Amino acid sequence: MPGIDESLLEAMRLPGARGASLVDWISGLALGAVGEAPGGDWEATAAETAELARHVAESGSLAAGATAGAAAEAGKEPPVEDLIATTADAYHLLRFVSTPFDSTVFLHLWLGRDDGNLALARIRLAEMADRLVLG
Amino acid sequence: MTRVTTTWATQETTSAALGALAAEGATGALSGERGIVYLSAGRVVHAESAFTPDLGALLTRSGAVPSDGWWDAVDRGGAQHRVGHRLVDSGRLAAGALEVCHLGALFDAAYFVLAHDTRAHRFRPGAVHWLGAVRSVPVDAVVRESDRRRALLDRIHPDPAIDTVPLTRVPGAGRPGLPARRGRTLTQVDGVRTAAQIASSLACRTYHILVDLRRLAADGLVAAAPPTAPQTAPVPAPGPDPAGTGWDDPDTALLRRLRDALEAL
Numbered sequence: 479m480p481g482i483d484e485s486l487l488e489a490m491r492l493p494g495a496r497g498a499s500l501v502d503w504i505s506g507l508a509l510g511a512v513g514e515a516p517g518g519d520w521e522a523t524a525a526e527t528a529e530l531a532r533h534v535a536e537s538g539s540l541a542a543g544a545t546a547g548a549a550a551e552a553g554k555e556p557p558v559e560d561l562i563a564t565t566a567d568a569y570h571l572l573r574f575v576s577t578p579f580d581s582t583v584f585l586h587l588w589l590g591r592d593d594g595n596l597a598l599a600r601i602r603l604a605e606m607a608d609r610l611v612l613g
Numbered sequence: 614m615t616r617v618t619t620t621w622a623t624q625e626t627t628s629a630a631l632g633a634l635a636a637e638g639a640t641g642a643l644s645g646e647r648g649i650v651y652l653s654a655g656r657v658v659h660a661e662s663a664f665t666p667d668l669g670a671l672l673t674r675s676g677a678v679p680s681d682g683w684w685d686a687v688d689r690g691g692a693q694h695r696v697g698h699r700l701v702d703s704g705r706l707a708a709g710a711l712e713v714c715h716l717g718a719l720f721d722a723a724y725f726v727l728a729h730d731t732r733a734h735r736f737r738p739g740a741v742h743w744l745g746a747v748r749s750v751p752v753d754a755v756v757r758e759s760d761r762r763r764a765l766l767d768r769i770h771p772d773p774a775i776d777t778v779p780l781t782r783v784p785g786a787g788r789p790g791l792p793a794r795r796g797r798t799l800t801q802v803d804g805v806r807t808a809a810q811i812a813s814s815l816a817c818r819t820y821h822i823l824v825d826l827r828r829l830a831a832d833g834l835v836a837a838a839p840p841t842a843p844q845t846a847p848v849p850a851p852g853p854d855p856a857g858t859g860w861d862d863p864d865t866a867l868l869r870r871l872r873d874a875l876e877a878l
Binding site: 479480481482484485500502504505506507509521525535536538555556575577578579580581582583609610611612613 | 817818
């Protein structure tokens with residue numbers, strides 16, 4: 479059963495992976511990180527991406543269609559599953575992790591565009607997020 | 614066996630005392646004004662505060678672990694300081710879930726211990742928490758994170774009173790479409806309860822409730838409750854009572870007593 483470090487190391491085995499972290503999107507804390515930090519500093523990266531993730535997690539517009547109430551009852555909070563940012567040479571994939579207790583965390587995977595496969599990474603990261611919490 | 618000097622006692626603040634103990638690679642429990650930080654070989658392994666729900670409250674009140682499953686783990690693992698391992702080994706909780714919840718509780722409690730960074734009260738060398746080893750964090754990372762958390766709250770709404778006093782909803786203030794979490798927090802604001810009491814009833818980390826409440830205060834939806842009239846019942850305490858049991862449900866109160874008994878072994 480994987481812990482935080484094992485999950486992040488598993489994410490780092492994906493083709494093109496440069497760095498991976500687990501971040502609290504309300505406090506901006508990095509609970510764990512492996513590999514290279516985008517920008518060189520995991521704490522700064524975590525605080526910055528958390529602010530981005532919070533806006534997405536709390537967005538009423540993005541959650542439209544699946545009302546916040548229905549999502550909460552289904553135990554899926556926030557209603558958004560993941561968010562993707564692309565740059566000229568990299569992908570950033572943020573996957574919200576749903577837990578049965580109060581946690582507010584997401585996995586952040588930084589992928590090089592030359593070797594990275596975004597579609598594969600998205601599926602794998604979702605599986606890793608589930609295994610991290612459910613075993 | 615690490616020799617622990619009394620350097621920590623000469624420090625003016627709890628964070629400086631933690632730094633001194635970390636430099637010595639100390640193991641034990643440091644008590645501050647608002648809680649206790651546990652060290653193992655100079656790293657933080659656990660923290661607890663009467664202002665924040667502990668791991669058991671976070672797990673059982675959310676329904677993540679049934680109450681009897683938690684108690685079974687405490688019964689079987691408590692004396693060996695292996696309650697966390699016991700939860701995972703018995704299949705009640707995934708290893709990752711334990712780590713995430715534990716770190717959440719650790720940084721939450723540490724924030725309150727370090728938010729009022731007065732002189733540390735005492736250090737018990739060799740004291741080990743009954744939960745047992747889950748993950749450890751460097752002292753400087755915990756101190757830095759607590760500073761950052763305080764700055765984040767002040768950026769949202771610079772009114773620290775919101776964190777400790779009974780809160781009330783502002784009459785006549787509209788309720789725009791709030792995010793689910795913040796809406797839930799707002800429903801708990803009743804003119805009597807404090808942030809710590811709201812966090813306890815929602816089984817949420819208290820710092821995360823503070824973030825919600827400061828945002829609600831910034832939006833003009835929540836304010837400090839006016840003091841109760843003198844002829845009525847005594848004014849509710851601004852925080853948990855010193856014994857830390859006044860607002861706990863019986864399960865947590867019992868758990869705290871059990872913890873104290875285990876620590877006395």
